[in-house]
Amino acid sequence: MITIVDYGLGNLVSVKNMLKKLGVQSVITDNIQEINSAQKLILPGVGSFDNGMKLIKEKGLLDILNQKVLVEKIPVLGICLGMQLLCKGSEEGRETGLGWVNANVIKFKFSDHTLKIPHMGWNYIEVKKENPLINKNDKFRFYFVHSYYVKCNDAEDVIANCNYGIDFNCILNHNNIYGAQFHPEKSLKFGMSLLNNFASI
DSSP states (O other), rough: EEEEEEEOOHHHHHHHHHHHHHOOEEEEOOOHHHHHTTTSSSEEOOHHHHHHHHHHHHHHHHHHHIIIIIISSOOOETTTTHHHTHHHEEOOOOOOOOOSSSSEEOOOSSSOSSSSSEEEEEEEEEOOOBBTTTTSSSSEEEEESEEEEEEEGGGGGGGEEEEEEEEEEEEETTTEEESSSSGGGGGHHHHHHHHHHHHOO
């Protein structure tokens, strides 16, 4: 069973439907008791960094999420904004992030005006090292929609990069904490493979 955290932002039903296709049971919830019994967490997200952190705090979810991830060390996957919330902070706002990963969120800045912001569409990624989430030897492409990107401060946390004007970190892993900047729930067979791997961790 995977618990999809409903803090008010994200493609919750899309993630649940993709897991259902894989035969993986999941529940969407903001209930602290249900999250307390979670075996795995997915933290999705679409929207702004500050709004995401404020909603997590307003719903009273911060303490239980810290308990599950930092103390009990259950696997967690942050998707898109959810990956950015794993970090220390973002140029998008002033709120402190969850701080589970030593990373910061940076705004795309291009002098080349042919590169539109947000970065939107399908892109291949470069897997830097083997990881339970993804196979290093296969070619993967995923669907991205974002104006900010994650920059890991510890190179060992970087699993994969994508190039859009610059190379940026698109998959991270630190202990039990995983992040994907793209939307696996919109990425067809590639996203199904990644979510299936997470379900098997």
